[in-house]
Amino acid sequence: MHSNDRQLKDVIKELIDTYRLNDGLNEAKIIGSWESVVGKMIANHTEKLRISNGKLFVRLDSPAVKNELMYARGKLLKSLNETVGKDVIKEIIFL
Template sequence: MALKKPYSSDNSRQSDIVSLKDGITALLRAYRLQGKLNEVTVVASWEKVMGKAVAMKTQQVYVSNSKLFVRLSSAPLKHELFMAKTRVLENLNAEVGEDIIKEVVFL
C-alpha cells in the first residue's frame, strides 16, 4: 500500500505565491500607509536631493498636509532656496516618483 503525499504534485500552491514587492504594496494599500511612507521618503531623501552643503545648514525637515517645512540656519541660503522653490519641489517629487509635496515652506 502506497502512502499518500501530504501535498499533491500539481502546482496548487503556486497560485498562492505572491512576490514580496506585491505583498508589501498590498499591505500598504490595505492599511492606507503608502502616503505616509512617501512623506517619510521625501524627508529622508532631503540630503540626497539637495546636497551635503544644504543638509548641513538644515535644522529640521517635516511634512504636514502635503507641505514640506524646512528650517534652515542660514538666512542667505533660505533666500536662495526660496527663489528656487519650484525646482526644489520638482526634484523632491521626482525622487519619490509621485507628486507628494504640493508646497515647500522655508522657516
C-alpha cells in the same frame, strides 16, 4: 506555492493602500533624499524637515540659505517629488 506568493503580495499591497501607508513611506523617502537633492552644504544648514498635509516644512539655520532656496523652490519641489515618482509635496515652506 508560487500562487501563494502572489496572493500574499496582493494582500500586503491592499493593506498598504487601505491604511494609506504609502503616504508615510513616500514622505519618509522624500525626507531621506533631502541631502542628495539639495547637496551637503544646504543639508548641513537644515535643522528640521517635516511633512504635513502635502506641505514640506524646512527649518534652516541660515537666512542666506533660506533666501537661496526660496528662489529654487519650484525646481526643488519637482526634484523631491521625482524621488518617489508622484506629487507627494504640493508646497515647501521655509522657516
